Each structure stands twice: as C-alpha cells, then as structure tokens.
Amino acid sequence: MLGDFISEKRTLFSTGVHTELRAQENRQRRVNLVAGNLTTNNRTETSGVSARVYKNGVYGFSSMAECSGQAAETVLKAATENAVFMDSHIGKEKGNYPQIPAGTVLLNKEVVDTEQKKYIEFARDLDDYIVKKYPKLSSRTVSISADSMEKRIITSDGYSGHIASPRAYVYLFLNSETAAGVPIELFCAAAGGFGNFEDIFTDPAMIYPKIDELYEKLMHKREGVYAEAGKKTVILGGFLSGMLAHEAVGHTVEADIVLGGSVAGPALNKRVASDLVTMVDYAHTTPFGPAPLPVFLDDEGTPAEDAVLIKDGILTGYMNSRETAEHFGMKPQGNARAWSFSDEPLIRMRNTAVLPGKDKLEDMIASVEDGYYLTDTVNGQADLTGEFMFGVSMGYEIKHGKLGRAILDTTISGVAFDMLKSVDMVSDSVIWSSSGFCGKKQIMPVGLGGPALRCQVMVGGR
Amino acid sequence: MENIRIVADKTEEILQEKHIGMAYFTVSASEMREFNVEGGEFSLFRTLYDNELSITAYKDQKKGAVSINRLEETAIRDAVDTCLKSAESGVADSNHAIAPKQENEVFRQGVYEPDIDRLFERAREWMEDVKEQFPKIMVHDIVVSHTKRHSVYRNTNGTEFESFSGEYAVSFGFAGHEGDQTTSLCGSYFTTDSLEKPFMSMGSVKKDLQDAQDQLKTVSLTGKLEGTVILTPECLSEFLYGMIGNYVSDNAVLEKTSIWLNKLNEKVADERITILSAPFDERILCGQRYTQEGFKAQNYELIKDGVLKSFMLSLYVANKTGLERAKNTSYNLIIEGGETPYEEMVKSVKNGIIVGGFSGGQPSINGDFSGVAKNSFLIEDGKIKGAVNEVMISSNLAELLNHLIAISKETVENGSGVLPYMAFSNVVIAGK
Known part of the structure; x- marks a missing residue:
C-alpha cells in the first residue's frame, strides 16, 4: 500500500495560493497470447509525487519519480517557482478558487497484486479452449490487462483522501476468412471491470460462453455484406x-x-x-x-x-x-x-x-x-x-x-x-x-x- | 538527474548474481519542461523529473519484462526478481534471442540543455502572430516542451549503447471560429532542436492555420461518387500507420492475417512509391540509434519502386517466421517529393477532395477503411470550392497504394518524418 509521506508537508504550503500535493503509484500488468505465442509478459510500475500550485489564474506543476518526504518538498518548491514564473510573465491577476468544504475520503478499495503466473495460466486456459473447440479459426489472441491507480491527495482547501482504482479485463480477438478468402476479425472485452483480477476472475470457464458467443458472431460476419453508404x-x-x-x-x-x-x-x-x-x-x-x-x-x-x-x-x-x-x-x-x-x-x-x-x-x-x-x-x-x-x-x-x-x-x-x-x-x-x-x-x-x-x-x- | 551509469552497473551486477544468461536492460533519466495554453490563454508550467529501468530477461528461453521508475538498489533487486518470476511463468520458445555483441557507442543528438525563456517567448510570439495574421482562428491548446534524456542500454552479450538526447516538441490545437460557427479541431505538430525561427515558419504550421480559417467557408457535397482524394502529409501518415499495422507488423505476420504475407520482393504499390524507415536521415531529429534487442539501428526500405522490400519485424517474429528482422523499429517514415507541384495536383482533379485529417474506424484486417474526411476541401474541375463536412470516404489501403495519381514536389518535415501530398483515385466519397 502507498505510504503516507505527504500529510506532514501541508505546513509547507504557501499562503494565498491553492496547493495540491499528490503521491501516486500506477501498476499495469499485461499478457498477450497471439496465436498461442506469449508475445507480451510485462509488469510496469511507476510511482512518485507531484505538486500543483494555482496563483492568480496560472498553474505551476512539478513531479519526481520518488516517494519520499524530501521529494515532496522538492516538487512543492519547484511547482511554486513555476507558478511564480507564469504569474510574472502572464499576470492574469485572477483571485483564488472559491473555497469548498474540507473533508476526508477514506480508502475505498485495496489494490491486490496478482502473480504474473496466474494471468498467464488463465490466458493459456482460454487459448486452449479456443483451439480445441474452434480449430478452423485462422488465428486468435487472448489478452489480459490489469491496471491500477492508488493516490494520496492533500490540498490547501478542499478534501484530502486515499483512493484506489484497480481494474482488470480479458480481451479476445478471433480471426477467420470469408468464402472469398478475405481475412476478418472480431474483438470483445469478454469480462472485467473495477476490482482486482482475483476478485473478478475466479475460473476461466466463466469466459467460455463469451468465446462461444464471439465465435457465433464471427461466423455471421464471415457471411457478411458491405453496408450501403x-x-x-x-x-x-x-x-x-x-x-x-x-x-x-x-x-x-x-x-x-x-x-x-x-x-x-x-x-x-x-x-x-x-x-x-x-x-x-x-x-x-x-x-x-x-x-x-x-x-x-x-x-x-x-x-x-x-x-x-x-x-x-x-x-x-x-x-x-x-x-x-x-x-x-x-x-x-x-x-x-x-x-x-x-x-x-x-x-x-x-x-x-x-x-x-x-x-x-x-x-x-x-x-x-x-x-x-x-x-x-x-x-x-x-x-x-x-x-x-x-x-x-x-x-x-x-x-x-x-x-x-x-x-x-x-x-x-x-x-x-x-x-x-x-x-x-x-x-x-x-x-x-x-x-x-x-x-x-x-x-x-x-x-x-x-x-x-x-x-x-x-x-x-x- | 540520477547517475544512471551507477544504476546500470548495479543492475548488471544483480543480473550476473542471478546467473541470467540472456537479458537486456535500459536505464534512463529524463527532465521535461512544458508550457501549456488552454482555451487560448497560458495556463501551466510543468517541470518533471523521471527515471526508468526496463529489464527483459529470459529463463530457459522463457521471456519476462518489467519496467519501474525507482532506481534504488532494493527496487532494482525487486525488479530483477519479478522479471525472473514472470519469465519462469512464461512459455519456452526457442525463437527468443538478442543481438550478438555490437560495438559500444555513445550517441549525442539534438539540444541537450534547453533555453526555457526563449521557448516561452516563441510560444507567446506565436499566439500574437495568430491574432494578427489569422483573426478568425481560436487557439484551443498549445503544448510546448523540452525533454532531455540520458540513457544507458546494456545486454548480456556485452553491448552498451549510451545516449544523450534533447528536443523541443511543439503541438498546436486550433479551430476557425466566427460568431457561433466553429470548424473542426485542427492541429499542427513538430519537433526541433533550434529556436532560431518563429514557430509560424516551422513544419506546416502556417498552411494548417490558413486551412482552418478557410474551413469557415463551407459548401455542401451530396450523393456519392468515386473520385480523387489528395491526402495531406499529416493525413497520409495516418494511412501509412494503418498499412503498417495491417500488412507488415509483427502481429499481422505472426497471425498470418497480412494480405502481403507472400509478397516480399513483389509489387504491392504503384512503382512511383518508395517508403523509407530512416531514423538516420538528417531531417529526422533524435532518431532511433539502436533496437531493444541490441542491434545498432539502420535505415531501410520498406517499399522500393512499388516493391515490398521488408516487413517491420522484431527479431523474435523474424526467427519465428524465417523472414528478416526490420533494421530499425522506429516510425520515421520518409517519402521523397515527386514531380508534381501541389497547385498542379489540385488543378488536375476533376472531382475530389483534399483530406486534411481522417477520423475513421480501425481498418479491417484486409485494409478496408471508411471514415469521416476531416479538415477537407471540395475540388471541382481543378478548383477548390470550399470546405466540406459530414463527408465520408472509403476504400482499401492496399488498393489505394495502387491507385496513385501523383506525388507532390513539396514535402513537410516535422522532425519525425518527411512526407509529401499524395493523390489517389477510385475512392468512394459520400456526402449527405
């Protein structure tokens, strides 16, 4: 879980300006099985801290790829300097935002990391199902993607909070050819949504009906005609x-x-x-x-x-x-x-x-x-x-x-x-x-x- | 910026500790400074400090890849362990490989240290120039930035490439605006290593602004015809990306869905068409110098005189299919200017449209496409009659390349590519 190293930095906020300080971690996991070949097996993580300062109608912003109190101080200083630069060059002389009430939003969902092995096994199960049941397809792709954002936010006025948005999806692409040999493809986001992969995907068999439905549609499309303009x-x-x-x-x-x-x-x-x-x-x-x-x-x-x-x-x-x-x-x-x-x-x-x-x-x-x-x-x-x-x-x-x-x-x-x-x-x-x-x-x-x-x-x- | 050579040494040491026989990694540190204009007014100045460590490792011919942006030792150790675990969970494939040892090299490109005050003044000057020269243009957004990056690439065959690069990137979004009338959103983009010239004189910026303003005068196009389309360089690049994705990319070849699969060294396009992928061309800024697999990049011909000369394949798919890998993996596409001045090209069109942008669905796997012709002008009997909207065009990417009418003498250089105007026949153009 993303630690709180920013709350204590509120005392460093300048007066007379609006300030936001945000710590954030993003995770992305991706597996692609293209015609049975594992072409993508990636895990990506980015984290850091950013500050934005609003002064007289212009913003200064700065970020660092580091989750530490020192980094928070650095970006606060740089964002303030950038806001001053913009204000001195542009001079919109607008006032601050109207105030909104203060409050706190508590963590709504914890991000749970899933082992890469589970994504791969799930994808291979679906790929096996497709190959066994529909051997005449010219190709197929099974893709699994999981992404998440976890943030801690504090502001000079307004709410503070700790929020998280995990999401996971299984995507399918099936390929065939028309009677004339023209390649065709159909895609669907078979299942997924808000939540961690393991919350949503308990058994690959839950996706089988989606594969069957996609195949049936592809067979309709195989006989398809051009729409009339x-x-x-x-x-x-x-x-x-x-x-x-x-x-x-x-x-x-x-x-x-x-x-x-x-x-x-x-x-x-x-x-x-x-x-x-x-x-x-x-x-x-x-x-x-x-x-x-x-x-x-x-x-x-x-x-x-x-x-x-x-x-x-x-x-x-x-x-x-x-x-x-x-x-x-x-x-x-x-x-x-x-x-x-x-x-x-x-x-x-x-x-x-x-x-x-x-x-x-x-x-x-x-x-x-x-x-x-x-x-x-x-x-x-x-x-x-x-x-x-x-x-x-x-x-x-x-x-x-x-x-x-x-x-x-x-x-x-x-x-x-x-x-x-x-x-x-x-x-x-x-x-x-x-x-x-x-x-x-x-x-x-x-x-x-x-x-x-x-x-x-x-x-x-x- | 982080001392990334120390990080590279540490990463290499940990990979050796784990006895990883085949791997490559890149460590980079970057700084970006960026000004934003929103709704026609300067709004934001950003300074970003970022890092990246991306590792690809192979265990028993199984591949895993990890990317992080933290560079402390514990993070590197975690990344290597995660990468190995991912690889162990993968699928063994004897076609995974990296490049043999190449000569180590240091590359320096572009302008490493920015002149931020000058960059800001150039953006402000452009805003003033627009107000004065194009009073019916409403500026929607501007993003001007400078990014400098220092990166070190190493692999387990002993290759090291070190790169220092810096470039300014400029993008404008704008529309013609008069009373309640608004044109479609138009844009212009270029990268440069010099702030010597005003932005108004760069790339196709001035023409793009003029076109946007001219789009306020609209004419209607009704019914359907098979006619000529002139693709602007900006729009042409979108069609070329579609062609690459459908016919010559890794997936198209691996899945055998490319209709050019068996056409290497055969004619696939009009003989006047030659398309280069050329990151070393002097008109390209900060072009690719090495591939992730560890090869030093080279220019190559994708299509030469209408004949397909190469697919755009990674080493893995090349090994898998027995075809040759691409000599670089960039999208720095170059089509040199042809024989026909742009004005002559327009005059030669009896019925057709100039297409400045294309808003279309992803082309079908065979290359069929249809979509809305954006930022477009109607041509009748060689004369531009006015802008059109709600017009759709449809054809097939492969057929299009064989229905070339002319290539313009003029080209647009935007730092990442060099493309002319190209006129094609037999395109279905459908109005209201």
Whole structure:
C-alpha cells in the first residue's frame, strides 16, 4: 500500500495560493497470447509525487519519480517557482478558487497484486479452449490487462483522501476468412471491470460462453455484406450509445473544450436532443447500482458527485475543474483527474451514460423498414463541432422489421446535437462498458453506457 | 538527474548474481519542461523529473519484462526478481534471442540543455502572430516542451549503447471560429532542436492555420461518387500507420492475417512509391540509434519502386517466421517529393477532395477503411470550392497504394518524418 509521506508537508504550503500535493503509484500488468505465442509478459510500475500550485489564474506543476518526504518538498518548491514564473510573465491577476468544504475520503478499495503466473495460466486456459473447440479459426489472441491507480491527495482547501482504482479485463480477438478468402476479425472485452483480477476472475470457464458467443458472431460476419453508404435509420446498441455519450457529447461538454470553442458553448440551456434523451456523468453510484469505475474524489480535492449534462433533451451543464466551474458559475463536481503521478489534473469523464427509456429492443427492431442494428464498436472520435465517427465491428441489416445478414466492418458518423434530435425510441436497459482508455493529453480509464437508440446516422459503406 | 551509469552497473551486477544468461536492460533519466495554453490563454508550467529501468530477461528461453521508475538498489533487486518470476511463468520458445555483441557507442543528438525563456517567448510570439495574421482562428491548446534524456542500454552479450538526447516538441490545437460557427479541431505538430525561427515558419504550421480559417467557408457535397482524394502529409501518415499495422507488423505476420504475407520482393504499390524507415536521415531529429534487442539501428526500405522490400519485424517474429528482422523499429517514415507541384495536383482533379485529417474506424484486417474526411476541401474541375463536412470516404489501403495519381514536389518535415501530398483515385466519397 502507498505510504503516507505527504500529510506532514501541508505546513509547507504557501499562503494565498491553492496547493495540491499528490503521491501516486500506477501498476499495469499485461499478457498477450497471439496465436498461442506469449508475445507480451510485462509488469510496469511507476510511482512518485507531484505538486500543483494555482496563483492568480496560472498553474505551476512539478513531479519526481520518488516517494519520499524530501521529494515532496522538492516538487512543492519547484511547482511554486513555476507558478511564480507564469504569474510574472502572464499576470492574469485572477483571485483564488472559491473555497469548498474540507473533508476526508477514506480508502475505498485495496489494490491486490496478482502473480504474473496466474494471468498467464488463465490466458493459456482460454487459448486452449479456443483451439480445441474452434480449430478452423485462422488465428486468435487472448489478452489480459490489469491496471491500477492508488493516490494520496492533500490540498490547501478542499478534501484530502486515499483512493484506489484497480481494474482488470480479458480481451479476445478471433480471426477467420470469408468464402472469398478475405481475412476478418472480431474483438470483445469478454469480462472485467473495477476490482482486482482475483476478485473478478475466479475460473476461466466463466469466459467460455463469451468465446462461444464471439465465435457465433464471427461466423455471421464471415457471411457478411458491405453496408450501403448513406443516411440510414439505425438501432444503435448499448455499446454504441455509450460511445456516443462519451465521444460525441461528453467531450464537447468538458468545460476546457467549451472554452476552446466547442459547439456546446452557445448551446447551454438549449435543446440539443429529443426529449427522450437524458445524459449523466455518474461519479460512483448510478440508479441501477455501483458505477463501473467509481470515483469518490478528484485530484483537486473536490468530492465527486454526478454531473447532469442533458436533461430531457436540454443541455443543462458542463463537466468542470474548480477553475472552469468558477468561470461558468457552476459547481465543481469532481471531474479533474490525472492518470500518472507526473500528470496534472485535466477535466475527465467518469461514468457517462444515456439513461434508459421505455421501449423494448425487439419492438425497436420491428419498427425499422430498412436499416441496420449496430451492436459492437472498436473505436470512436469526435471533435469540437460534435461531428463524430464510430468504427462498427459488428451489426446486422434490418429489412421489414426483421434482422437480416451481418455486415462487414463499417463506420458511422453524424453531428451529435443533430443526430440526438432524431432519437425517437430508447430501450429500457443500459449496457455498460469500462474496458477502454480515453485519450486527452493523458490516458484515463472511463466508464460509459447507454440503452439502444433508434436514430438517423450516416453509414460509410461502399 | 540520477547517475544512471551507477544504476546500470548495479543492475548488471544483480543480473550476473542471478546467473541470467540472456537479458537486456535500459536505464534512463529524463527532465521535461512544458508550457501549456488552454482555451487560448497560458495556463501551466510543468517541470518533471523521471527515471526508468526496463529489464527483459529470459529463463530457459522463457521471456519476462518489467519496467519501474525507482532506481534504488532494493527496487532494482525487486525488479530483477519479478522479471525472473514472470519469465519462469512464461512459455519456452526457442525463437527468443538478442543481438550478438555490437560495438559500444555513445550517441549525442539534438539540444541537450534547453533555453526555457526563449521557448516561452516563441510560444507567446506565436499566439500574437495568430491574432494578427489569422483573426478568425481560436487557439484551443498549445503544448510546448523540452525533454532531455540520458540513457544507458546494456545486454548480456556485452553491448552498451549510451545516449544523450534533447528536443523541443511543439503541438498546436486550433479551430476557425466566427460568431457561433466553429470548424473542426485542427492541429499542427513538430519537433526541433533550434529556436532560431518563429514557430509560424516551422513544419506546416502556417498552411494548417490558413486551412482552418478557410474551413469557415463551407459548401455542401451530396450523393456519392468515386473520385480523387489528395491526402495531406499529416493525413497520409495516418494511412501509412494503418498499412503498417495491417500488412507488415509483427502481429499481422505472426497471425498470418497480412494480405502481403507472400509478397516480399513483389509489387504491392504503384512503382512511383518508395517508403523509407530512416531514423538516420538528417531531417529526422533524435532518431532511433539502436533496437531493444541490441542491434545498432539502420535505415531501410520498406517499399522500393512499388516493391515490398521488408516487413517491420522484431527479431523474435523474424526467427519465428524465417523472414528478416526490420533494421530499425522506429516510425520515421520518409517519402521523397515527386514531380508534381501541389497547385498542379489540385488543378488536375476533376472531382475530389483534399483530406486534411481522417477520423475513421480501425481498418479491417484486409485494409478496408471508411471514415469521416476531416479538415477537407471540395475540388471541382481543378478548383477548390470550399470546405466540406459530414463527408465520408472509403476504400482499401492496399488498393489505394495502387491507385496513385501523383506525388507532390513539396514535402513537410516535422522532425519525425518527411512526407509529401499524395493523390489517389477510385475512392468512394459520400456526402449527405
């Protein structure tokens, strides 16, 4: 466990400025079995201490790869000097942050290290299962990843805390060929989420049904056809609506992106979606249970609470740091987070989701005359304008209200606030995912989720 | 910075104590200084001190790897023990190997000691230049930094490479902005060892700003056509990375999913296309000097006159497949300028678009791709009509390389690569 060598350094904080001091350790364990070959067998650990000082509207930051009281003193001094440098050159002459109440967040989860041997044995068991049951596959990859962040945070005003976020996942890639000999691949994050590897993965057999399901989908894809290009009525499955919540809407309503000119700037308190759409960035608890990757405290000392972004189709708020919250006259809700000890806090999503509606998925499919049901995605991007793109790795045609042939890999795109206005059916259950990293200067594990949505998007077929 | 030679000696001593026959490790210490602009205003100055010790060791031909950032003796001992344990849990494979003994060498590259005041002033000057020359540009973010790194590499065959490097890295994010209208986010990036010139004159910065401002004038593209795309150097690099990942990388060869698997020394692209991986080219800053397996890096041809000359393979996959390893493992890609001036290239296009960025799904394993053409302009009858949005393009990476129309005379050098504009035909372009 990360020791406490920073609490006693609070006395060194300068007066008249906001100061954060953070000790942190990150661990990553990775095993890749590519076609049965152990190509990756890695363990990575980084630890250190950082300080950030806010003075008159500018920040100084410093970090050292050392967990000691001496290192804490060094970074406090360097961060203060950097803040002074910036203040003397820029001179924004802003005041300090508005105060927030003080408090303490206690350790929510202990990080438990798992022997590398266990990851390898688990992966080899899954690989053996795949080879024995599906010998005709052209290739396969089994990948296990476990990462954790453990932090101790003290601030000059606000909360202090000791927090930890372990996460573990098993990923599968299966490869085959179409009848014409064209190679195809399908991927899934088979299982995983918040917690230590041994909490989640008790027996490889728990993954077998996921392998069977992935294989069945791959066989559908093997017979797949190219999607037809153009604007289509689609049912976005929960993985895609979660991606939509994160990429296409979430990023545009991060307050630093708003300040950079995002489309959400002039859209506050205006209609941006049909009234069936409500979207929330959950901190640690959702109406349906614990959030996939719970966050209790951010790295600025703000206790985490939910941020309601869209309510019944109206854009109601942004996600903020303490600085941007003051700028926009909003309340900071714990979104300022850093990935590594050497990273400064940035505005990040936590568990961003579109809320469920009342429709049944089967009724939604039955309502589409000519369109697609898109179930799996591999990646997504969006920009300031809300124009988004998702890579679709699995989906089916819908003809006359019935599912038809599978489709080959394609891409969908649209403009978020236009597309969300076309949502006219919302399913009654949410699919969550927390297997990926969000990239924004730094990487960050995030949760995302959503129900199935019926809407209009551009499909990039041939 | 830590005395990493002492750390290297200690690591070597512990590896010898444990009787490890095959291993390599790198110890490095780095210092980074970085200024950030956020929302158009200077916001942050960072100073980071970091270390790294990464060890790869083999026990009975089983491989384990560990990376830590603490360099005290107890941490080194723990790392070696963990690495050995990981290796013991691994899978024996006779194809694991490291390079035979190479001549020891010391490399010095770039600018080791930064001029921080000058770096800050160059960033501030750029902000002022943008305000004056591009009034419709909103600066989203700027990250300017200097990183210096001292590293020592050693392996159990007695090779040592020592490296001192330092470079400035500059990235800008910006968008055209007028009233409530915002263009897509645009960017520009370069690395340099000199602060002699204003940032506005570096890489493709000025053109990127002009393009962003020009994107405020949009025209609509409806329907679908098979036409020409001109890929900007920045966008071209994304497609080249896709090609590498799908056709010539370790995984693509090991899994036998590459459609070029049996095409070594065969034609895979238009004969005008030659792609070099060239970390020693004088236009590349702080290029790779040695591989992790312990070979001194060399430039090599990936594709020469349209013929596939090499895969990008590690020694392990090379041994496994009987193919040759890549002579470096960098992504310093170079395509030299061609015969056609950029303006002529544009004039020759009847129907098509200039694509400045590509937001697409990961290409299918066979190279099929589709995605949104970002920062793009419509060309009709040789004239740029205006920016387009909500336009998707699709084709296949391998087919694209065989549908080359022209390579521009002009190239963009950004410190990590040298690429021209390239025009390709037969790409599906779909508007609203």
